Amino acid sequence: MRTNRLIFPVAIGVACWALSCNIGNAGIEYSLANLGKLNGTISYGNSINAKGHVAGIGEDQFNNQHAVFHDGSLHDLGALFPGEVSYAYSINDQDHVVGSHGINGSGTSRAFLYDGAMHDIGTLGGVSAGANDINSTGQVTGFAFTAGSPQQLSHAFLWTPTSANGTIGVMVDLGTLGGSSSTGFAINASGQVTGISDTSGGGLQHAFLWKPTTPGANTGTMYDLGKPGEYSNATGINAVGQITGTYYSSTSGGNRGYVWTPTTPNGTTGTMVDLGTLGGTYVSGNAINSAGQIIGTSGIDGDSDNHAFLYTAARGIVDLNLLIDPMSGWQLNEAIGINELGQITGYGTFNNARQIFVLSPVPEPSGLALIAFAAVTILVLSYRGSARSISCRPGF
Numbered sequence: 001m002r003t004n005r006l007i008f009p010v011a012i013g014v015a016c017w018a019l020s021c022n023i024g025n026a027g028i029e030y031s032l033a034n035l036g037k038l039n040g041t042i043s044y045g046n047s048i049n050a051k052g053h054v055a056g057i058g059e060d061q062f063n064n065q066h067a068v069f070h071d072g073s074l075h076d077l078g079a080l081f082p083g084e085v086s087y088a089y090s091i092n093d094q095d096h097v098v099g100s101h102g103i104n105g106s107g108t109s110r111a112f113l114y115d116g117a118m119h120d121i122g123t124l125g126g127v128s129a130g131a132n133d134i135n136s137t138g139q140v141t142g143f144a145f146t147a148g149s150p151q152q153l154s155h156a157f158l159w160t161p162t163s164a165n166g167t168i169g170v171m172v173d174l175g176t177l178g179g180s181s182s183t184g185f186a187i188n189a190s191g192q193v194t195g196i197s198d199t200s201g202g203g204l205q206h207a208f209l210w211k212p213t214t215p216g217a218n219t220g221t222m223y224d225l226g227k228p229g230e231y232s233n234a235t236g237i238n239a240v241g242q243i244t245g246t247y248y249s250s251t252s253g254g255n256r257g258y259v260w261t262p263t264t265p266n267g268t269t270g271t272m273v274d275l276g277t278l279g280g281t282y283v284s285g286n287a288i289n290s291a292g293q294i295i296g297t298s299g300i301d302g303d304s305d306n307h308a309f310l311y312t313a314a315r316g317i318v319d320l321n322l323l324i325d326p327m328s329g330w331q332l333n334e335a336i337g338i339n340e341l342g343q344i345t346g347y348g349t350f351n352n353a354r355q356i357f358v359l360s361p362v363p364e365p366s367g368l369a370l371i372a373f374a375a376v377t378i379l380v381l382s383y384r385g386s387a388r389s390i391s392c393r394p395g396f
Contacts, residue, residue, distance in 0.1 A: 029323040030344070030359035032330060035070045037355050043068065045345030045356035047090040047133075047337040054337070054345050055091035055099070056356055067099050067114070070356070077114055086112070090133040090337075094165050098140050100130035111142050111159075119167045121159050126152040131159075132195075133186045137216065138165035141184030141193045146173065156184035156195050156210070160218045172218045174210050182208065182222075185235045185245075186287075190215040190266060194234035194243050199224070207234035207245050207260075211268055223268045225260055234260075236287035236294070241266040244285030244294045249274070254281030257296055259288065259311070276317040278307055285311070287338050295320075295335035295344050308335035308346055320344070320359065332357060 037043040040059020047055045051071070058068040060076065067077040067088035079086040079101045086101040097114040111131035113119045123129040126145025134140045140159040145152045155176065161169035176182040179198020187193045193210040206226025213219050225243065226232040232247035243260040257275035262268070277283050280299020288294045294311040300319075308320040320332045333354075335346040344359040 027322075028325055029362060029364075030320070031362050032324050032328055033358040033360070034330075034350060035356035035358060036074055037353060038066065038068065038074065038076055042354045043356045044347045044354070045070075045336060045358065046088060048339045048343055048345040048358065049091050049095070050093045050339055050341065051095070052339070052343055052358065052360075053091060053095055054356060054358060055088040055097045056345070057087050058356075067097065067101070069095075069097055069114070071095070077118065079118070088114070089131065092134045092136055092138065092165075094136075094138070096134055096138060096165060098131035098134045098142070100142075111140070111144065113140065113167055115165075115167060121169065122171055124155060124157060124171060124173050126154075128154070129157070132184060135187045135191065136189050137161075138169075139187055139191055139216070141187045141195070143183040144171065144173075154181050154183065156182040156193065156197070158184070158187075158191070158193055158210075158218055160216070170218065174220075175222055177206055177208055177222060177224050179203070179205075184210070185233070186237045188237045188241070189239055191217065191220075192237060192241060192266060194237045194245075196233040197222070199226070204229065204231045205233065207232040207243070207247070209234070209237075209241075209243065209268060211266070225272075231255075232258075236285065238288045238292070239290045242288055242292060244275075244288045244296070246284045247272075252281060255283065257283040257285035257294070257298070257311070259285065259292070259294055275311045278309060278317060278319050280306070282306070283317075286334070286336050289338050289340050289342065291340075291342065293338060293342060295338045295346070297334035306333055308332035308344075308348070310335070310344070324359065330357065
């Protein structure tokens with residue numbers, strides 16, 4: 001009897017909690033965390049790992065932009081030299097951060113890897129480089145200037161550590177699609193790189209996919225994902241080789257986001273689908289996770305502002321501002337990073353300042369209703385059990 005008396009209030013409490021969440025959170029699909037800012041007025045979240053840790057950019061009290069890292073509190077990663085700027089663009093699950101830092105106000109930059117300290121990972125022989133993404137084994141992609149030509153040119157690179165997630169490695173030139181320059185924007189776990197490249201004959205820049213000869217190798221082939229006569233770039237790639245980015249639509253006359261899906265996982269041929277729009281003429285797909293969730297930014301009606309979005313094949317493009325608490329005081333302007341759990345980071349406007357946000361999926365109302373149903377079922381069964389035990393006592 002003592003057990004059943006305890007079950008009653010617990011079951012009632014669980015049922016009430018689940019039902020209240022079900023009612024109170026109708027339409028709210030994400031909880032929002034404000035990661036704050038440094039001493040300046042602007043901050044961005046660019047990448048989020050499986051731990052929910054974020055890498056991005058913030059301003060110090062002198063309005064110098066610095067790479068930042070958030071693991072429960074916001075840390076200024078500084079720069080290699082005092083007074084310089086730095087930018088963090090990606091973080092892997094080992095909390096290794098990559099990005100770019102300035103060199104003594106010279107207008108040049110270098111690619112860095114941060115593992116508690118900032119390490120310069122070099123160039124392709126030229127004066128500048130920048131790192132844009134890092135994968136789970138510590139491979140890095142970005143751009144680096146080459147040497148040996150009358151005019152130094154930037155090429156996409158792949159930097160591979162000599163040991164997994166090490167700080168010493170080898171940088172190789174990924175080449176171009178026949179033009180002069182290229183940049184690597186994203187890399188997946190198997191070492192596939194995607195980005196943008198000039199095409200031959202001075203044509204428009206196209207999105208590319210670089211595929212290693214074997215997973216993790218630093219040799220491979222670059223493939224053109226673009227269409228003749230149209231600009232395109234590629235900024236995100238997931239574990240199976242789906243890619244997102246932006247292309248110029250000759251039909252709409254604006255830049256539109258897309259998802260490119262390989263015919264076979266990690267293949268080199270596939271089909272491109274337009275992501276749609278939130279009403280404006282500009283859409284950018286920024287990142288994609290293994291579930292095929294794509295995040296980015298879109299102009300709204302009349303291009304009066306830009307809003308962060310979430311795209312899935314089932315729902316199409318949805319304004320993330322419609323999926324958070326409308327009383328939060330936030331306007332989400334751009335979603336830049338997404339992890340495998342569906343957590344999203346980017347920047348938005350809060351208290352008239354641009355700040356970093358993290359969105360975390362909340363349980364669906366149907367799931368909460370199921371919890372409530374289970375709690376009520378336990379309550380009923382416990383009551384029936386109690387009634388039977390009383391009716392079977394001698395003398396009753």
